[in-house]
Amino acid sequence: MTASDGELAAAAKSIGRRRQGIASLFLIAAALLLWISSRMRWAEVIAEDGLGEPRSFDVHGSDWSPWLVAVALLFVAGVVAQFAVRGWALWLVALILALAAIMSVFPGISLIGEGANNLFAARAIDLDPKYDVRAVLAFSTPGYVVIAGAVCAAIAAVFVVRGAAAGGMSSKYTSPAARREELERKVFAERERAARGETTESDGNERLMWDSLDNGLDPTEDRD
Incomplete structure (x- = not known):
């Protein structure tokens, strides 16, 4: 490899690393947002058993969508994986991150669009059958937090792909x-x-x- 080749490779590698660094920031943000949403109150179920006053039961994000935390951990693992692999494996990491971003957005959409009076909330917390559900109150804010996390993950996947492309150019391109x-x-x-x-x-x-x-x-x- 000549001096020019070395300079081109070093520049491409630097660009790839910079893009992977940006992807890491977005992945950490996505993981944090999903974890926060899993701790938030997504809905409130009001029910009564006919023996006393109606009771309210909180439904958290981890109840509504138990795999939110798992996806958050996947995004954290993606930070490490994108620096540990090269070539086609890096493209595979980007694909997995993109699919996880798409999948994670659905709970937020379901909460915002169909959360009110949705009996799924009662099933999510395994409400005792003796209770008769009177109302379900949904809170849309956690849904927007989930969507924001999904968007961050999707942006991260794009930067991982661009980082992979820069790395490929450094190894294949010769002026x-x-x-x-x-x-x-x-x-x-x-x-x-x-x-x-x-x-x-x-x-x-x-x-x-x-x-x-x-x-x-x-x-x-x-x-x-």
Whole structure:
């Protein structure tokens, strides 16, 4: 690899790391938002058993959607995973994060759109069958918190993909100028070996000659 190649690779790697750093911030924010929403009160169930005054039962996010915490932990694991893997595995991490972001948004939407008078709230807390549900009061704020977390996770997945693309470019891309410089180095290295009487591989020399001609170099011409 030439100096130009090294500079390009270092720059691409730096860009990839920066994007992964931004993705980490969004993943941490997403995990925190989902965890907070799991602790919030999503609904209140008002029920009575016919023996006394109606009672109220709180429904928290962990009751309404038990896997909110699990998804939050997945986002935290994504922070570590994106720095631990490369290549196609990094694209797989981004895909998993994107799918988790999509899945996590549904509880928030269901709370905002269908939370009021939804008997699912009573089932979520395993309300004793002796109670007769009179009303279900829903609180929309936790739903918006979940949606915000899902958006953060989706943005993070995009930055993970862009980081993966930058890393791929650093390992695969070689500029024409860098390629020409590398061929010049190889041509004159082979000429010096021949001048010292050292043996060279004919197949390698032939391939080097054709590569040189394709790039506008004459391997038989002496360099001043």
